[in-house]
Amino acid sequence: MARTPLIAGNWKMNLNHLEAIALVQKIAFSLPEKYYAKVEVAVLPPFTAIRAVQNVIEGDKLKIKYGAQDLSPVDSGAYTGDISGLMLSKLGCHYVVVGHSERREYHLESDELINKKVKAALKHGITPILCVGEKLEVREAGGQVEHVTEQLVANLKGLKAEQVAGVVVAYEPVWAIGTGKVATPQDAQEVCGAIRKKLDEKYGAEVANTVRVLYGGSVKSGNVSDLMAMSDIDGALVGGASLDGEEFTKLSAMAAGGPFV
Numbered sequence: 001m002a003r004t005p006l007i008a009g010n011w012k013m014n015l016n017h018l019e020a021i022a023l024v025q026k027i028a029f030s031l032p033e034k035y036y037a038k039v040e041v042a043v044l045p046p047f048t049a050i051r052a053v054q055n056v057i058e059g060d061k062l063k064i065k066y067g068a069q070d071l072s073p074v075d076s077g078a079y080t081g082d083i084s085g086l087m088l089s090k091l092g093c094h095y096v097v098v099g100h101s102e103r104r105e106y107h108l109e110s111d112e113l114i115n116k117k118v119k120a121a122l123k124h125g126i127t128p129i130l131c132v133g134e135k136l137e138v139r140e141a142g143g144q145v146e147h148v149t150e151q152l153v154a155n156l157k158g159l160k161a162e163q164v165a166g167v168v169v170a171y172e173p174v175w176a177i178g179t180g181k182v183a184t185p186q187d188a189q190e191v192c193g194a195i196r197k198k199l200d201e202k203y204g205a206e207v208a209n210t211v212r213v214l215y216g217g218s219v220k221s222g223n224v225s226d227l228m229a230m231s232d233i234d235g236a237l238v239g240g241a242s243l244d245g246e247e248f249t250k251l252s253a254m255a256a257g258g259p260f261v
């Protein structure tokens with residue numbers, strides 16, 4: 001089954017709403033229309049810029065999708081500082097990142113909490129981009145496949161097969177994030193293939209063949225093609241390179257089969 005590749009730019013805690021408007025306009029007007037038939041492009045601004053990005057995308061009828069970087073597991077209430085899936089769906093978000101390693105580390109997010117967040121996103125019709133990945137010490141001990149598949153199973157616990165079909169999984173080895181140390185295409189394929197195999201075992205071949213599995217960690221225009229040539233890598237979750245309009249556009253075009261024109 002053909003899966004539409006997805007290139008999602010995770011802006012992390014960067015760009016105010018004015019800078020966000022400028023970047024999304026640059027991406028939209030640089031990427032030739034023909035590429036959107038071959039690759040889905042999404043931007044994931046900080047919460048404070050989502051409304052501004054929505055206005056640009058909807059106002060100019062741009063084909064770029066947008067979303068958020070996190071959500072609360074609950075819909076509303078006394079949770080100071082949190083943002084719910086209900087709020088994000090009202091803003092028209094297509095995607096939300098769940099379980100990014102930076103949130104697992106700096107906000108001590110557990111697999112149990114991440115599981116609740118995946119469910120909250122699905123409940124509000126937002127596609128979760130579920131991040132999984134091992135730290136350097138786990139890879140050095142050769143435990144990456146076991147670690148990542150355990151995270152996957154825990155984070156998807158209690159979901160029905162048809163719900164899992166609506167999830168995007170992003171394999172992000174923690175040692176490759178923001179370090180310039182990209183995993184080799186073979187290393188990335190080993191784990192992305194194992195993710196798909198686990199989905200097949202638990203939810204069946206149709207679901208496994210539907211779910212898009214992304215790679216994330218120092219992806220750039222120069223390495224995205226080799227990564228996406230792997231059979232189980234359907235795109236990329238891009239951090240640093242997504243903040244540079246020209247580079248992100250080039251990267252998206254390469255993901256669509258390039259070359260960038």
Ligand SMILES: O=C[C@H](O)COP(=O)(O)O
Pocket residue numbers: 010100172176177178179180216217218219237238239240241
């Ligand atoms: O969400 C994106 C990843 O953390 C990758 O970040 P990076 O491309 O800066 O390595």
